[in-house]
Amino acid sequence: MSAATIATNAAKHPERSIDWGRYTQQLGIIAVLVLLGLVFQFTNPAFLSGSNLIELLRSATLYFMVACPMTLILVAGALDFSAGAVYAIGAVISGTMMVAGVPWPLALLAGVAAGIGIGLCTGALSVYLKLPSLIASLAVFFIVSGVSVVMTNGQDVYGFPEAFTNIGGGNLFGVPNLIYMAVIVGIVFHVLLEQTPFGYNVRAMGGNRAAAAANGIHVQKLDLILFATLGGVTALAGLLGAARLFTASPSAGGTAMTFQVVTAVIIGGTSLFGGIGTITGSALGALLFAAINNGLAIANVNPLYQNIFVGIILAAAVTIDQYRRSRRFKAGRS
Amino acid sequence: MTPTPSLELRGITKRFGHVTALNSVDLTAYMGQVLAVVGDNGAGKSSLIKTISGVYRPDEGTIKVDGNERAFHAPSDAKDAGIATVFQDLALVEVLDVATNLFLGQVPRRGPFVDRRRMERESRAFLDELNVTVANVRTPIGMLSGGQRQIVAIARAMRTGGKVVLLDEPTAALGVRETAQAADMIRRLRDRGNAVICVSHDMSLVLDLADRIQVMRLGRVATVRERAQTSMDEIIGFITGAVTEEPAKGVLR
Numbered sequence: 001m002s003a004a005t006i007a008t009n010a011a012k013h014p015e016r017s018i019d020w021g022r023y024t025q026q027l028g029i030i031a032v033l034v035l036l037g038l039v040f041q042f043t044n045p046a047f048l049s050g051s052n053l054i055e056l057l058r059s060a061t062l063y064f065m066v067a068c069p070m071t072l073i074l075v076a077g078a079l080d081f082s083a084g085a086v087y088a089i090g091a092v093i094s095g096t097m098m099v100a101g102v103p104w105p106l107a108l109l110a111g112v113a114a115g116i117g118i119g120l121c122t123g124a125l126s127v128y129l130k131l132p133s134l135i136a137s138l139a140v141f142f143i144v145s146g147v148s149v150v151m152t153n154g155q156d157v158y159g160f161p162e163a164f165t166n167i168g169g170g171n172l173f174g175v176p177n178l179i180y181m182a183v184i185v186g187i188v189f190h191v192l193l194e195q196t197p198f199g200y201n202v203r204a205m206g207g208n209r210a211a212a213a214a215n216g217i218h219v220q221k222l223d224l225i226l227f228a229t230l231g232g233v234t235a236l237a238g239l240l241g242a243a244r245l246f247t248a249s250p251s252a253g254g255t256a257m258t259f260q261v262v263t264a265v266i267i268g269g270t271s272l273f274g275g276i277g278t279i280t281g282s283a284l285g286a287l288l289f290a291a292i293n294n295g296l297a298i299a300n301v302n303p304l305y306q307n308i309f310v311g312i313i314l315a316a317a318v319t320i321d322q323y324r325r326s327r328r329f330k331a332g333r334s
Numbered sequence: 335m336t337p338t339p340s341l342e343l344r345g346i347t348k349r350f351g352h353v354t355a356l357n358s359v360d361l362t363a364y365m366g367q368v369l370a371v372v373g374d375n376g377a378g379k380s381s382l383i384k385t386i387s388g389v390y391r392p393d394e395g396t397i398k399v400d401g402n403e404r405a406f407h408a409p410s411d412a413k414d415a416g417i418a419t420v421f422q423d424l425a426l427v428e429v430l431d432v433a434t435n436l437f438l439g440q441v442p443r444r445g446p447f448v449d450r451r452r453m454e455r456e457s458r459a460f461l462d463e464l465n466v467t468v469a470n471v472r473t474p475i476g477m478l479s480g481g482q483r484q485i486v487a488i489a490r491a492m493r494t495g496g497k498v499v500l501l502d503e504p505t506a507a508l509g510v511r512e513t514a515q516a517a518d519m520i521r522r523l524r525d526r527g528n529a530v531i532c533v534s535h536d537m538s539l540v541l542d543l544a545d546r547i548q549v550m551r552l553g554r555v556a557t558v559r560e561r562a563q564t565s566m567d568e569i570i571g572f573i574t575g576a577v578t579e580e581p582a583k584g585v586l587r
Contacts (some may be wrong), residue, residue, distance in 0.1 A: 191447075195447045195448055196446060196447055196448060197441045197443060197448055199448075200434065200441050200448055201439065203427075203429070203430060204427045204430060204434070204438055204439070207428060207430055208425065208426065208427040208428065210425060211425035211426060211427050211438065212427070212438070212439065213408075213409055213410075214389075214409045214419065214421060214425045215409075215413070215425065215438040215439035215440075216410040216413045216414070216439040216440070217410075217438070217439045218410065275427065275428075275429035275430070276429050
């Protein structure tokens with residue numbers, strides 16, 4: 001035998017060092033960003049000023065931090081809608097503790113631990129009760145939001161020690177600390193997804209869960225780790241947000257945040273059906289959100305228009321992505 | 335004296351409510367041999383595969399690998415015991431490339447990271463050794479045809495080096511040339527000293543490859559025959575129930 005069966009396809013796709021197909025959507029977002037930049041710059045020349053660009057980046061950081069573990073969840077073939085509620089409760093728990101006199105590092109750890117615990121609960125509902133992750137996380141969203149409101153009687157919590165609020169507000173070389181933190185979180189998650197056996201296993205599980213399990217990948221354990229990670233990182237992001245605003249509000253985050261994070265991840269090219277997705281794409285998705293927000297604001301456009309733009313971009317991005325993917329995999333579907 | 339079987343099932347029973355899918359089923363597989371498992375739809379072939387590969391837990395009976403009794407709670411347990419399964423639905427990940435699929439769940443590491451270069455190099459060397467020409471191990475599985483996917487799936491079972499390789503309908507949906515190539519790969523598995531269990535509807539493939547043929551019927555073992563001592567007619571007779579084993583010689587080997 002010497003049948004060169006697999007060569008036929010490969011002839012059409014010669015060996016490439018970089019799979020550019022994975023990045024076309026990201027190049028598309030960059031093009032949209034540049035275009036928006038030009039339009040906004042035209043309407044208000046302050047748009048491309050250094051201080052405004054830093055403000056734009058800063059406004060994207062907290063959502064981007066949450067978008068990183070959310071990307072992993074989607075790549076794994078799951079969804080988590082609890083993020084907006086976890087964002088609030090971590091800060092509420094830590095804030096209440098700090099106001100009661102607990103040292104801030106301890107309070108911060110407690111808030112993050114609560115996020116991890118909530119993530120584990122979502123994961124457990126999904127893994128052990130076999131609830132679809134969408135439903136499990138929606139249930140957790142409502143429960144956690146409710147608990148935040150009950151804990152605080154719906155009132156904001158404030159009066160934090162300065163050492164804590166400095167974390168969210170400080171600068172280094174004129175760039176807010178939050179931006180550095182977001183970059184570090186982004187690099188960690190990018191490496192995790194692209195370079196480690198963990199990331200490979202997550203992608204395999206999202207691409208074909210049964211195949212992953214049959215090949216000895218512990219899919220349920222991965223589920224729990226992923227939901228716990230999202231919970232922990234989201235609570236941390238909520239804490240940083242509270243530190244910046246000197247206030248922990250039970251109404252922070254919420255559905256708006258959940259939807260914006262998931263939307264940013266999807267605009268960035270991550271598939272809702274698992275297996276496909278990148279952190280760089282999610283970063284661009286978060287940036288696009290921030291740019292639309294910021295640009296419309298400084299162009300004096302009523303902020304109510306923002307959602308209309310986002311909806312159009314989401315529909316366009318996913319349409320283009322589906323078309324591209326169907327062309328790419330057509331060869332095997334004969 | 336017979337050698338210790340690589341895989342030995344004794345009295346395996348699996349029930350689903352009132353349905354008994356497997357009824358006191360025995361099975362033995364030896365290294366360097368191909369055992370074909372045949373039977374009509376509903377004969378219990380799928381349940382048998384799922385039991386051996388750790389997907390189902392039997393209600394009764396024992397599983398021994400190299401003479402040691404094992405309990406499989408999950409597919410990973412069967413895998414750890416040295417049983418590699420090539421499922422009919424292939425269990426490949428379409429969005430991942432050939433190399434990553436060959437190393438699914440066992441990616442080579444360098445420190446905490448995936449050693450991508452080594453993975454691609456070993457995939458390339460391994461496929462070349464099998465005479466399977468894959469021009470690019472970075473091609474996503476989703477871009478391959480059904481036959482190409484089957485060959486990658488069998489190659490993966492060969493690579494993982496399980497002592498026992500379980501193949502579920504390895505030639506279903508394959509063309510003539512691809513079937514020949516799959517058959518060739520199964521012979522290589524046998525010649526390497528693997529115990530091969532091949533579940534198939536393809537009688538000409540079974541008669542061509544098998545050293546022994548086990549016929550399942552209605553959840554029971556209808557017979558086990560040496561290939562040299564049986565014929566297509568007799569095997570088909572056992573499958574349909576036209577021929578039955580006389581009680582006295584119920585146990586072969």
